[in-house]
Amino acid sequence: MGRERVTVVDIAHAAGVSKSTVSLVLQGSPLVNDGTRAKVNVVIRELGYVYNRGAANLRQANSKSKIIGIVVNDLTNSFFAELAVGVDMVVQSAGYVQFLSNTGESVDRQREVIASMREHGISGLILSPARGTEAADLKGLVAGGIPVVNVVRQIAGARVSSLISDNHGGMRDAVRHLAGLGHHRIAFLGGFPDTAVFNERLQGYRDALADVDLAVHDELVVSSAPSRAGGVAAIERALSLRERPTAAVCFNDAVAFGVCDGLRAHRLNPGEDFAVIGFDDVIEAQTAVPALTTVSVDPQGMGRRAAQLLLKQINAGKADAEAIVSSVRLVVRQSCGSAIDKRERLSLL
Template sequence: MSRERVTVIDIAHAAGVSKSTVSLVLQGSPLVNEGTRARVNAVIRELGYVYNRGAANLRQSHSKSKIIGIVVNDLTNSFFAELAVGVDMVVQSAGYVQFLSNTGESVDRQREVIASMREHGISGLILSPARGTEAADLKTLVASGIPVVNVVRQVAGAKVSSLVSDNRTGMHEAVRHLAGLGHGRIAFLGGFPDTAVFADRLAGYRDAMVAMGLVPQDDLVISSAPSRAGGVAAIERALVLNERPTAAVCLNDAVAFGVCDGLRAHRLEPGSDFAVIGFDDVIEAQTAVPALTTISVDPQGMGRRAAQLLLKQINAGNAEAEAVVSSVRLVVRQSCGAASDKRERLALL
C-alpha cells in the first residue's frame, strides 16, 4: 500500500478498531486505553501513515457546522425517543439538525460516537451519560470548547451543564399516594444502584416511607436493569418474598410496564390486585391497560429545555455551566387503584 494512499480508515481496518478510535489516538486523547493505543500506533508505523496535524487543525477550525449531537444511553426506552423529539423541535427552528446516537450503556461506545461527532464538527452535545461515565470522559469536550448539557443523569465533577428531574420530590409523592390508599408494604423496583438517578429516587422513597409512618425495608428495594425486562425480573423477586408487597414505585415507566407484565404472568391484575406507579409519563402510559399512574417529567418538554440551554451556551460562547432541576407532578390513572379486599387476597396467596 503506497504511503500517500494510507487513510485513517485503512488504519482502523488493520487495527480492528473504529475510525473514531484511530482519530483519538492521533489526537493523543487520554480516552483510549494503552493496549489499543499501542496496537493502533504499531499499525500506523507499519503502514507508514503520516499525520498532518496542521491540516487536521485547519479542518477542525473550519468544521463547525449546524449540527447538535444527542447521545443517549438506551434508545429502546421510549422516554429518550420523546426527549429527542423535544430537542429537534427547538434545534430545527434555530437552523440546526441533530445527530442522534445510542450507547446501550457502553462507555467505550459513548467515547467512539462522541469522537465521531466531533469529527463532524458538532456545535454542542446533549448527553444522557452511559452507566459508569466519569468527569474525565467529558474533559476533552470541555477543553475543546464544545458546550455540553447532561440530561437525566449527572456526572460528578463534570464541569458541564445538567438538566435533571426533581427525582426526590417525584418519588416522595408516589409513595405518599400509595400510603394514602392504605398500602404499608411498598416496594421500590428497578434501576442500577451505581447511578445518581437511582440514589436520588431511592432517597425520595425512603424519606416518604418515614414521613408516612412506614418502615423502609431493604428487602423491598430490588434493583434491576431500568427496562421492561428489568421490571419483569424485579417483580419476580418481589413476589417470592415471605411478606409480599402490595404496591410498587418503579424507577421509570419502562420498569413499570415490565412489572405489569410480570404480575399478569402470575395472574395478578395491575390496578386491581397490585398497585403500580411509574416515573416519566411517556406517551404509552396514557394508553396502557390499565393506564399507568406515574410521575410526569414531560419528556418532550425536557428535550426542549435541554436544547434551549445548549443553544444559550452556543450563542454565548464560554457560558458558565448551569444545573437545572425540572419540576414533576403525580398523574393518577388506573394502575394504582388496588382495593383493600384485593390486597388482603394477595397477602393470602
C-alpha cells in the same frame, strides 16, 4: 449521475456577478440589490446548486457548524426516543441539524462517538451519559469550549450544565400517594443501584416512608435492569417474599409495564389487586390498560428544554455550567386504584 459539483463560482458566472455577491445572497445579506438577488436565486435554482456547509464552516472558524450532537445511552427505551424527538424539534427550527448516536451504555462506544462528533465540528452536545462515564471523558469537549448539556444523569465533577428531573421529589410524592391510599408494604422495583438516578429516587422513597412513619424493609427494594423484562423479574422476586408488598413504585415506566405483565402472569390485576406507579410518563402510559399512574417527566419537553439551554450557551459563546432540576408531577391514573375507588371500597366495608 455523479456530475460536477456546482459552486458559487459557477453561479456567479452564470448570473453575471461576482462570487462575493453570490455569497452575500446566500447568507441573506441586505446589502445586495433586490433585482440582483432575484436573478441570483433563479440561477441557483436552475443549476441545482447545493450549499457546501463544510467549506463555509472552514472559513468562518469563529461561527459555528450548525450541527449539534446528541448521544443517548439507550435509544430503544422510548423515554430517550422521545427526548431525542424533543431535541430535534427545537434544534431543527433553529436551523441546526442533529447528529444522533446511541451508546447502548458502553463508555467505549461513547468515547468513539463523541470523538467523531468533535471531528465533525459539532457546536454543542446533549449527552445522556452511559453508565460509568467520568468527568475526564468530557475534558476534551470542555477544553475545546464546546457547550455540553447533560440530561437525565449527572456526572460528578464535570463542569457542564445539566438538566435532570426531580427524582427525589417525584418518588416521594408517589410513595406518599400510595401511603395515603392505605398501603403499608410498598416496594421499590427496578433500576441499577450504581447510578445516581437510582439513588436519588431510592432516597425519595425512603424519606417518604419516614415521613409517614412506615418502616423501610430492605427486602422490598429490588433492583433490576431498567427495562420491561427487568420489571417482570423484579415483581417476580417481590411476590416470592413471605410477606408480599401490596403496592410498588417503579424505577421507570418500562419497569412498571413489566411489573404489570408479571402481575398478570400471577393472576393479579394491576390497579385492583396491586398498586403500581411508574416514573417518566412515556406516551404509552396513558393508553395502556390500566392507564399507568406515574411521575410525569415529559421526556419530549425535557428534550426541548435541554436543546434550548444548549442553544443559549452556544449563542452566548460561553458555557457557564448551570444545573437545572426540572420539576415533576404525579399523574394519577388507573394503575394504583384511584383515590375515589379506594373510598368507595372502604365505604362498602
